[in-house]
Structures are given as C-alpha cells and as structure tokens.
Amino acid sequence: MFTPTLDPKLVGEVIAEFRKKRGLSQEVLSGLADIGRTHLSAIERGERKPTLETLYRISCALGIGMSVIVAEIERRTDG
Helix, strand or coil: CCCCCCCHHHHHHHHHHHHHHCCCCHHHHHHHHCCCHHHHHHHHCCCCCCCHHHHHHHHHHHCCCHHHHHHHHHHHCCC
C-alpha cells in the first residue's frame, strides 16, 4: 500500500529560500511570526514539520500567501 509522505527537508528548504529572498534572518522572521528561532531553525533543517498554524504565521510574516509556499513544495515534489 502506498502512503504519501511529505519530505520535511524539502519543506524547510522552501521556507528558508523564501526567507532569504526577503532578506530576513531567522531571528527576524521568527520574531515576526511569533515562533521560537530554534523552532524555525529546526523546521528549515527538516528536523520538524510545521503545523498549519505555524506555516500560516511564517507566510504572513513573509508577506505571502500560505498557498504560495505550498505550491512551491508541490512543484518540487515527485508525483
């Protein structure tokens, strides 16, 4: 039986790339998103998966829709 899974490293890479495009440090983005910097760092390294609430906070702090992040993850996902 096939069980689709989401690669947490890919999710983290996409978030980190959007952060860097905005010229923000992890410290600044985590403050704007009201999440811990170590939490954001773990997400970007693929050690933790963001909840929908956390992804929403990150996207708002980046000034983009959550769907933009999800679409980029989907674009890079096989299948």
